[in-house]
Amino acid sequence: MAAFQYARPTNFDVSPSTHTLPSLLSPPTLATPTCCRVHDPDIDPALYTPSKRMRLLNSALASTSSGSYLVSQTHLTAAQASQLAESPVLEKPPPLPEPDWSLLETLDNNRYQTQEELKQHIDTLTTSLRYARHQIHARxxxxEGNQAQLVVQGMALKKMKESVEAREKSKTTERSTLFPGGHGLVLTNTEFIQKVEEHRRSKLDEEEGRNLHRTMRAGKQVEKVKIEDEWQQIKEAHEKAVDTWVVRCAQLTSSGTLKKDLPKCPKCPLKPKPAPIATSS
Known part of the structure; x- marks a missing residue:
């Protein structure tokens, strides 16, 4: 439950085809790179990590009609929320043979026992131990079933809480701003006129901010194209300078100039950086 609190399932995790078990009847095929993770049925599930158990549980819930909404990105509806109000099913262990707990009493070691009595006592102890194992396994x-119900109910309660919070944090509309609480106001009142003016100014400020963002983004694109063209010209000029230097060095070497006296290779200038775009206050 703590892992589900901090690791939300993605669309890849909740896909029913993400985690599948190989069919024992299907013939073996060549391994191909796919997005499907096939698990070996011979692996003990107790060896799975918590994250792998979460992915398997997400995939299993997504493949069912009654549990898919617990791992989906959509909010709960009234019909789905009413199904979650059912009480948990609390089971008890089935009626199984009880061990003979009287065998735990201290025996009289001084009393002589025949081989047949010892054998019968060992058989009785073995049978009681087997009954105890059945009792422990059933419990x-x-x-495990009760804890699984707690996990699913914890996910359901978290989903209901998110749905309620989403309804409470609904986007404020112009009507709810100008008419708070749904009550009527005098349209010629000074307070109402002031609210209308503030709402109009906020709308203009938002539109101005969006226009400024579009202008800055367009300016960055233009500046980026300009820098790429300028950088391409710089690289071409540097390549020409290097070719000229190679020819010049070959001429000087043929005329007897020492290698240490040859001119240095021209360095490539740094790539120009975009200039900061001034923003209007």
Missing amino acids: NLVI
């Missing part, structure tokens, strides 16, 4: 399954 562990019941505890």
Whole structure:
């Protein structure tokens, strides 16, 4: 439940085809690079990491009609929320044979026992131990089922909380701003006229901010194209300078000039950086 609190499932995790088990009846095929993660059925599930268990649980819930909304990105509807109000099913262990706990009492070690009595006592202890194992296994399954219900109900409560918060944080409209609480106001009142003017100025400021953002983005694109063209010209000029230097060095070498006296290779200038775009206050 703590892992689900901090790691939200993605669309890849909730896809039913993301985590599948290979069919034992299908013939083996060549391994091809796919996005589907096939798990070996011989691997003990107890060895899975918490993140792998989460991915398997997300995929299993997404493949069902009643649990897919728990891992989806959409909010709950009233019909789905009413289904989550059902009480949990609390099971109890089935009626199984009880071990003979009287065998735990201290025996009289001084009393002589025949081989047949010792053998019968060992058989009785083995049978009681087997019954105890069945009891423990049944109780562990019941505890596991109850904990699974808690995990699913925890996810459902978190989903309901997100849906309620989304409704409470709905976008404020112009009507709710000018008419708070849904009550009527005198349209010629000074307070109402002031609210209308403030709302109009906020709309103009938002539109001006969007226009400024578009202008800055367009200016950055133009500046980027200009810098790329200028950089291409710089690289071409540097390549020509290097070719001229190679020819000049060959001429000087043929005329007897020492290698240490040859001119240095021209360095390539740095790529120009975009100039900061001035923003109007």
